[in-house]
Amino acid sequence: MKKSKLTTDQGVPITDNQNSLTIGNRGPVLLQDVQFIEKMAHFDRERIPERVVHAKGTGAHGYFQVYKSMALYTKAKFLQDPAKKTPIFIRFSTVTGGRGSADTVRDPRGFAVKFYTEDGNYDLVGNNLPVFFIRDAIKFPDMVHAFKGAPDSNMPSSASSHDSFWDFISLTPESTHMITWLFSDRGTPRSYRMQEGFGVNTYVWVNLRGKAIYVKYHWKPKLGVRTLDRHEATRLAGTDPDFLTRDLHDAIAKGGKVEYELKVQLMNIADELKQDFDPLDPTKTWPENKFPLMPVGKMILDRNPDNFFTEVEQAAFCPASLVPGIEFSADKLLQGRTFSYADTQRHRLGANYLQLTVNKPLAPVDNNQRDGAMQTRHFSGPVNYEPNTLSGGMPAEAAEEGKPHTYKLEGEVVKQKIKLTNDFAQAGERYRTLGKNDQEHMVDNLVADLTPISRQIQKRVIENLTTADAQLGRLVAKGLKL
Ligand code: HEM
Incomplete structure (x- = not known):
């Protein structure tokens, strides 16, 4: 040593x-010490402020590689060359619990990937379930308030079985589909290595000719999907609250390679109004028989962080971190997310958070942003503005091909729900596609969670479940002796 x-x-x-x-x-102690x-x-x-959601998490390094060029659909440079390995950092997390909470509680799991591409950082900030509870970002603070500890008692610290969770859910019909995922055993994954990941929101891919197409992302674990049942998840939360963290860490420490395949569904934008759901609604999936999954590439996780704070705690993912070739759709949840993440990170980590090692792009950064708290870059010379001649016009704007595609939008300025909500059809289908054992587990998980909830809220939940599927509603009501 x-x-x-x-x-x-x-x-x-x-x-x-x-x-x-x-x-x-024997003292006293001097101020001059x-x-x-x-x-x-x-x-x-x-300690820095914990993430307002997804506070408990773990991370890993690795790389991403496409199987073949995606040039037909996107000009994103890291999706062109099968010989190229793009370094990535991933963070898995729970959502509701605080930084020290248990890994195996029923909750969606965060699945956030940072690609360090030659055109700057691209973040794909997803979850392990394909849909979300709400469709308009303006409801997110209400949703998180209802899910986390109550403002008077701070209880519960990480679990859904409380009145405010079910109160909000029962008054939010579009959440019914998400409930059929969260309350299947998918809500308690066996391992971060054995869960799927989903972009959930709809994004836009744009190719070099400026042609745009809607895209939805899916990660498929090489090891297949495995889940815990309610009893095992509850036991593990007590005996090993870091069960999922430990599982990932140990697998990589032993030299194992953790692998996921990236697949996408594509939809022509011209077809968006021809569906029985709104493709920009994140409470809906796109039927795979109509929009087949296309393999794109693979992600390998092969290195553990060696400093949790600097790599995992300071990692800042943001759905607005896109690269040329990948653009926003009008999805109202996605639009709200584009503001929220970097805003919390400026608060949580500080103005120059993109200079922290884990967040810093491998691509060169050159602009006229200067100074600010904890500035680590050293700038020289008199020029910090653009346009200029004093430094030869540098740094200059990039080539035309990085530009977003142009498109027309028109309409009235309104505050209105989308027209095509169709909130229960996919929830019912989801229940009916499960095998008998999985259906029984869903009913049992729901009954266990709803048992301590007030009668009035239980009734509203049953109404929504019944609208989705009469049998599901009846069995949960029976379990609750309603
Ligand atoms: C309007 C809806 C949403 C808002 C406003 C929102 C906001 C946030 C905020 C503020 C954070 C903390 C960021 C930080 O401090 O670094 C966060 C974390 C996260 N969110 Fe969301 N979120 C929304 C919906 C979603 C959805 C739909 C997904 C999944 C598709 C998602 C996945 C994540 C993940 C994975 C993290 C943790 C990232 C990490 O590991 O650091 N969120 N979200």
């Missing part, structure tokens, strides 16, 4: 790290 000397943060040698500086050996003050003041600031 290399010899090293203990110093203060100023690099001054420390000769005694056991005793504070006192008058006599700058070594003590620096050490304690630093310790006092070791």
